Amino acid sequence: MRQSAELQLKPASAKAIKNGYPLVLKDALEKPGVLPKEGNLLRLTDSTGNYVATGYYGLQNKGIGWVLTRSEKEEIDSRFFAGKIRKAIAERHHLYAAEDTTAFRMFNGEGDGIGGLIIDFYADFYVVNWYSEGIYSFRKEVYEALKEVAAPRGIYEKLRFDTNGQYVEQDDYVSGERGEFPLIVQENGMSFAVDLNDGAMTGIFLDQREVRKALRDKYADGKTVLNTFSYTGAFSIAAVLGGATETTSVDLAKRSRPKTIEQFAVNGIDFEAQDIKVMDVFDYFSYAARHGLKFDVVVLDPPSFARTKKKTFSTAKDYPKLLKDTLKITSDRGMIIASTNNASFNMKKFKSFIDKAFTETNTRYKILEEHQLPEDFKVPHNYPEFNYLKVVFIKIMN
CATH class of the missing domain: 2.30.130.10 (PUA domain)
Structure with a gap:
């Protein structure tokens, strides 16, 4: 007991x-x-x-x-977890029914009533993310509930904790069918290759789904697009499928290049017609400025905190400077898609960073769109601080 x-x-x-x-x-x-x-x-x-x-x-x-x-008599058992999962699935019925999207968040922690537990859906496979030893102790009950309610094709898990707060490397397979990776999933009609058993990340950040769609549908046609901190190039894929004339993807991780090539390939895009750089994004800004490079659209989605041999970067301190560096390589009347997942400040504060950068560079701007977490990333009612994602589409007006 x-x-x-x-x-x-x-x-x-x-x-x-x-x-x-x-x-x-x-x-x-x-x-x-x-x-x-x-x-x-x-x-x-x-x-x-x-x-x-x-x-x-x-x-x-x-x-x-x-x-x-908040009900004193409610038992915390597999039936409790089944009820929460069943409700979460019902609220996402339209995503389950969608033919053009097969990857999304099925259960979003505290937003769905169980903080520390996140479950993502990838083409009938489920990835369960555990954020503490405490919630992981309910593993048996949660998996019983998930199998009962969702009938998963296969289950994988990510342990997002240890004594140092780092990801625990392990075989992530739990039960059911073992996936053949890369697994190809759909997102608003775009294809993405994912691997559910390859460390902490799967190959795509699901919370940016609607941002990628907006880039593809409204802002990429006929444009040159720079995708910084590009990971596996998902924004570059959206840009090319939206009619971009050229994309440049920049990320420091060596594996970003083969992963980005893979994403282009599964969408039938010739990767050799695109530019993929494996280098420090901050060094690339200097390189682009020296060579007079300008881009019509720049996607700016840095990690909340990063440390390289040369510098330390924090979005809470350094985002205005990052924007000022970005402005130097953005075309007149161009656009910056500024994004952060830092939960330590809200959208109002983030927009103050934007205003600071543009004011200090005497650059006029207009905000065309704002995005936060998509609907499947449910957050607790009346507590916006749990809505960590902040994305602003900024049009340069000079």
Whole structure:
């Protein structure tokens, strides 16, 4: 039987959790004392000892656990997880029915009622992401529920935790059919090659689905497109399929080149007609400026934090400078698609970074579109801080 512990919340935290806040923060406890083990159930009470919610103890970022239910009598068992998964699938029925999209998020953690648990769908295969030892302790119940409700072709998993907060390398296969990789999935009619058993990443970031569609459908035709921090070139694929005359993909990782070539190939695109650079993006900006290169559209989607031999980059500090460097190689009346997944600041703050860069370079601009997480990346109602993605389409007006 799973052990449980009672933790008393500070008044403000008790109120927030009663109102739907899903995360149990480290500083939420009235008397921390000896904390339970990861995976223990938590009976959360207010300062008078009255029941507030049931959660589990699991260390993840700023939190020590997540709320699972606000019903004191609800059992946390495979039926509980089956109910959550069933509801999540029902809310994404239109994506399951879509013929032109076969990859999306099926279960988005706290947005679907179980923080720390994320499940992605790839052409009838499921990838389960575990973000703490606490939620991983429910592995048996979750897999029973997933098999019952979703009838997966095969299941893979990613363990997104260890003592250093780094990804745990392992064989990611769990059960069902073993996939033959690359597996080809569809996204709004575009093809992408993914590998569900090749480390932390699969080959495509699903949260940018609608951004890639917008680039393809509205902004790529007849344009030259620079895709920075390009990973496997997904934005470059969207640009070419949208009529771009030329794409340049730049990423420091050596494997980005063969992976990008693979993505072009599965879409029937001649990769030799495109430019693929394996180099530091910051060095490429200097190279492009020295050679007078200009691009009609620049996709700017850096990691939240990066360290190279020469420098350290943080979106929270350095995004305005990155934009100023980008402006030097963007054509007059061109466009920058500025993106970040840094959850430490909101869209308003991100737009202030944009305004700072353009003001300091005396460049007029117009925001044409804003995007945050797509609908399958469900976030808790009334808590926009969990909506980490921020994308702004910026038109240069000089």
